[in-house]
Amino acid sequence: xxxxxxxxxxxxGLIGGSIALAIRKKRLAGEVVGISRRRKSIRxxxxxxxxxxxxxxxxxxxxxxxxxxxxxxxxxxxxxxxISKLVSRDCLVTDVGSTKVEIVKVFSKIxxxxxxSHPLAGSEKTGILQAHVDLFKNSLCILTPTEATSxxxxxxTKVLWQRLGAQTVLLTPKSHDRILSFVSHLPHVAAFALxxxxxxxxxxxxxxxxxxxxxxxxxxxxxxxxIFLSNPKNLVKxxxxxxxQLSQIKGALRRKDKKLLKGILERARTKRRILEENSxxxxxxxx
Amino acid sequence: xxxxxxxxxxxxGLIGGSIALAIRKKRLAGEVVGISRRRKSIRxxxxxxxxxxxxxxxxxxxxxxxxxxxxxxxxxxxxxxxISKLVSRDCLVTDVGSTKVEIVKVFSKIxxxxxxSHPLAGSEKTGILQAHVDLFKNSLCILTPTEATSxxxxxxTKVLWQRLGAQTVLLTPKSHDRILSFVSHLPHVAAFALxxxxxxxxxxxxxxxxxxxxxxxxxxxxxxxxIFLSNPKNLVKxxxxxxxQLSQIKGALRRKDKKLLKGILERARTKRRILEENSxxxxxxxx
Numbered sequence: 160x161x162x163x164x165x166x167x168x169x170x171x172g173l174i175g176g177s178i179a180l181a182i183r184k185k186r187l188a189g190e191v192v193g194i195s196r197r198r199k200s201i202r203x204x205x206x207x208x209x210x211x212x213x214x215x216x217x218x219x220x221x222x223x224x225x226x227x228x229x230x231x232x233x234x235x236x237x238x239x240x241x242i243s244k245l246v247s248r249d250c251l252v253t254d255v256g257s258t259k260v261e262i263v264k265v266f267s268k269i270x271x272x273x274x275x276s277h278p279l280a281g282s283e284k285t286g287i288l289q290a291h292v293d294l295f296k297n298s299l300c301i302l303t304p305t306e307a308t309s310x311x312x313x314x315x316t317k318v319l320w321q322r323l324g325a326q327t328v329l330l331t332p333k334s335h336d337r338i339l340s341f342v343s344h345l346p347h348v349a350a351f352a353l354x355x356x357x358x359x360x361x362x363x364x365x366x367x368x369x370x371x372x373x374x375x376x377x378x379x380x381x382x383x384x385x386i387f388l389s390n391p392k393n394l395v396k397x398x399x400x401x402x403x404q405l406s407q408i409k410g411a412l413r414r415k416d417k418k419l420l421k422g423i424l425e426r427a428r429t430k431r432r433i434l435e436e437n438s439x440x441x442x443x444x445x446x
Numbered sequence: 447x448x449x450x451x452x453x454x455x456x457x458x459g460l461i462g463g464s465i466a467l468a469i470r471k472k473r474l475a476g477e478v479v480g481i482s483r484r485r486k487s488i489r490x491x492x493x494x495x496x497x498x499x500x501x502x503x504x505x506x507x508x509x510x511x512x513x514x515x516x517x518x519x520x521x522x523x524x525x526x527x528x529i530s531k532l533v534s535r536d537c538l539v540t541d542v543g544s545t546k547v548e549i550v551k552v553f554s555k556i557x558x559x560x561x562x563s564h565p566l567a568g569s570e571k572t573g574i575l576q577a578h579v580d581l582f583k584n585s586l587c588i589l590t591p592t593e594a595t596s597x598x599x600x601x602x603t604k605v606l607w608q609r610l611g612a613q614t615v616l617l618t619p620k621s622h623d624r625i626l627s628f629v630s631h632l633p634h635v636a637a638f639a640l641x642x643x644x645x646x647x648x649x650x651x652x653x654x655x656x657x658x659x660x661x662x663x664x665x666x667x668x669x670x671x672x673i674f675l676s677n678p679k680n681l682v683k684x685x686x687x688x689x690x691q692l693s694q695i696k697g698a699l700r701r702k703d704k705k706l707l708k709g710i711l712e713r714a715r716t717k718r719r720i721l722e723e724n725s726x727x728x729x730x731x732x733x
């Protein structure tokens with residue numbers, strides 16, 4: 160069943176490219192067009208079968224009944240006026256940005272059919288060549304409607320993500336940004352900070368634990384700076400929580416307080432176990 | 447070629463069990479005996495073919511020409527007097543503890559043929575049922591001889607680890623503990639602390655990045671408390687470095703200093719890339 164006549168994917172990288180691939184494979188749209196700053200990315204998106212046509216010029220989205228913004232956060236926000244000149248007010252607009260308050264604020268003023276999306280999928284890898292049709296299978300996609308959001312737009316956005324294999328969850332933009340500051344932005348800060356303090360000549364002694372732990376420190380720097388700076392207050396608070404926990408551990412080490420240390424470690428382990436069980440049980444079926 | 451007549455493995459868990467399996471498979475000893483506090487662990491070690499005989503009583507190590515201590519750090523230290531009453535002064539003694547200063551101090555006074563070992567292998571999993579013969583293949587094993595260490599003991603310990611598939615590196619006990627506080631103990635602290643601050647009801651929004659990053663927070667709590675408390679000064683210093691890096695990031699977030707943030711992230715990424723390249727190239731051959 161086709162959901163759209165013409166879908167415009169702005170930013171044909173890992174996420175945008177995977178969305179495009181899935182929409183085409185599942186025949187959810189009559190046509191998929193892609194926009195990228197880089198000519199090579201358009202060429203690759205085309206040769207991988209992710210898009211029907213591509214352009215470096217945003218004008219190609221004219222006539223779209225759905226536009227999906229999959230560029231870094233700052234670029235998403237900057238493009239709002241240009242997009243509004245090219246598509247009708249009825250066009251469904253969504254984005255895949257990692258923070259939602261700022262984006263929703265800007266877009267919901269312009270587009271009555273705007274819904275913020277945040278698919279919790281992806282990796283530290285980037286680019287259309289890493290994209291794959293099943294990227295969203297069994298993943299969670301957060302949608303952040305507001306009171307002004309049209310019911311029809313919410314419904315079709317839900318259906319879109321579900322057809323791509325994701326389970327949808329509704330949050331307010333504010334809750335989204337607070338939660339993500341803990342489950343995503345803080346871990347990235349910690350991974351970058353850990354790598355930052357490691358003396359270079361110690362690196363050869365790194366074990367698989369350290370490697371796994373800092374895998375996300377390979378993520379694109381520009382992308383993450385933009386995410387961090389679009390959610391600074393929540394992120395500072397999350398870092399402060401981590402500081403407090405680290406101080407407690409330092410205190411326990413100085414006093415050789417085995418009982419306190421044991422308690423901290425056991426509480427962490429219990430939560431980590433829940434995380435493990437969740438990932439096995441919570442998204443058994445994506446529909 | 448047999449290296450030993452009778453080897454005693456004290457602690458038949460993941461590491462001890464894997465050493466035992468490899469020694470038997472490669473026929474490096476005439477006999478392998480195992481000691482564990484738990485009867486089930488001995489039974490499992492026997493049925494997996496890791497040991498010829500096992501006992502809950504340390505006396506089984508009588509007559510060993512090599513003893514390998516693979517229990518948690520505190521237990522290793524506590525056992526020194528008991529072991530010295532059961533084996534001759536010529537017996538090769540080594541351990542696999544994650545910190546070396548305290549252990550080497552105690553054992554090198556008692557055993558002229560003591561060498562501290564630290565195989566950088568293992569996982570957050572524990573127990574003989576997780577053990578496997580190739581655990582040390584292509585891994586690094588740090589040896590920490592002192593000025594008093596006999597050349598013959600060092601040589602045979604090197605050969606043992608190399609036959610198990612590891613590449614050996616020599617460090618002083620002090621350097622070992624300082625380096626490990628950064629590459630292993632600090633990442634564990636960070637993983638435990640990160641899980642500690644995550645609100646329970648946010649856990650369902652965790653992505654694969656967070657899961658990978660906190661995998662090591664599933665590690666055995668008692669084991670890690672003992673490691674932390676056997677290296678408290680270095681670890682406090684390492685945590686303080688992390689604190690300083692986190693403060694710098696907080697400052698940059700508050701001032702919206704994009705340039706500073708970008709610099710921190712790019713330096714971290716560069717080091718993470720070195721880590722990746724090391725693990726591909728540095729230990730191409732274990733011999």
